[in-house]
Amino acid sequence: MSRGSTSGGVATADALRLEAVTRIYESSRTPVIALNEVSLALAPGTFTAIMGPSGSGKSTLLHCASGLDQPTRGKVYIGGAELPYGRESKVTKFRRGRIGFIFQQYNLMPTLTVRQNVLLPARLSGKAVDQERYTTVLERIGLADRLDHQPSELSGGEQQRVAIARALVTAPEIVFADEPTGALDTATAREILTLLDEAVYAFGQTVVMVTHDPVAAAQADLVLFLADGRIVGEMPTPTAAAVAERMTRLGDDVVERETMAEA
Numbered sequence: 001m002s003r004g005s006t007s008g009g010v011a012t013a014d015a016l017r018l019e020a021v022t023r024i025y026e027s028s029r030t031p032v033i034a035l036n037e038v039s040l041a042l043a044p045g046t047f048t049a050i051m052g053p054s055g056s057g058k059s060t061l062l063h064c065a066s067g068l069d070q071p072t073r074g075k076v077y078i079g080g081a082e083l084p085y086g087r088e089s090k091v092t093k094f095r096r097g098r099i100g101f102i103f104q105q106y107n108l109m110p111t112l113t114v115r116q117n118v119l120l121p122a123r124l125s126g127k128a129v130d131q132e133r134y135t136t137v138l139e140r141i142g143l144a145d146r147l148d149h150q151p152s153e154l155s156g157g158e159q160q161r162v163a164i165a166r167a168l169v170t171a172p173e174i175v176f177a178d179e180p181t182g183a184l185d186t187a188t189a190r191e192i193l194t195l196l197d198e199a200v201y202a203f204g205q206t207v208v209m210v211t212h213d214p215v216a217a218a219q220a221d222l223v224l225f226l227a228d229g230r231i232v233g234e235m236p237t238p239t240a241a242a243v244a245e246r247m248t249r250l251g252d253d254v255v256e257r258e259t260m261a262e263a
């Protein structure tokens with residue numbers, strides 16, 4: 001199992017690096033600083049959870065890091081390559097080749113079969129599918145006998161399995177997951193988390209997951225805590241109890257700051 005930043009003693013590029021990333025929403029009358037000079041570096045083959053109170057900037061961080069949104073300032077690197085901005089087609093091409101994304105609501109194409117959904121990113125990027133990886137991913141995810149079904153014929157947990165297979169099959173440099181277990185019952189959520197963990201140790205996949213659930217966060221190697229658009233703490237080798245306790249303190253801090261600002 002490799003979860004370090006070196007391979008065979010040779011230093012490898014960070015799977016994800018953010019340099020002073022700031023995102024300000026100017027749409028409303030009062031600009032909102034959703035991310036404030038966030039810098040971080042994550043090694044390949046690691047599983048990181050991002051937690052924080054509601055409105056702390058978790059989704060904004062995930063969207064900026066994955067090229068779904070453009071930071072107001074700062075830089076994002078995936079596998080050492082800077083995310084290109086400017087023409088939308090350039091970012092889209094970059095994303096298709098290097099980034100997988102798992103959404104809370106699965107976001108499968110309803111008219112396509114499981115097989116077509118899983119192969120869609122490869123088809124769109126023009127990347128040849130590695131048949132061995134395709135077969136291994138489907139075996140691990142446990143969908144081999146459902147390939148000709150449509151998403152509406154599957155349970156929520158099964159649809160999320162399809163979404164995970166879709167994210168993994170092109171062997172992206174990083175997979176982002178936004179509340180991947182948020183719509184699932186506890187037992188199914190555990191199965192999905194186990195699959196994500198397996199992707200890390202079986203495929204050496206780098207995974208970054210936003211979650212509200214301390215048990216889900218405890219599956220990761222590292223938890224980053226966000227508050228008011230900044231990283232305010234980190235916890236290596238987390239436990240659910242320790243994460244829950246830290247989150248309670250973060251929530252209290254935010255309430256205290258808001259009360260002082262209003263006074």
Ligand SMILES: Nc1ncnc2c1ncn2[C@@H]1O[C@H](COP(=O)(O)OP(=O)(O)OP(=O)(O)O)[C@@H](O)[C@H]1O
Pocket residue numbers: 025026027028032033034052053054055056057058059060061
């Ligand atoms: N399009 C937007 N326009 C203006 N403000 C926005 C926009 N999107 C997000 N925000 C604000 O940016 C801040 C961070 O939002 P974000 O959705 O990243 O937080 P979050 O931690 O993911 O929250 P939650 O846990 O509730 O999903 C919040 O104050 C939010 O209101």
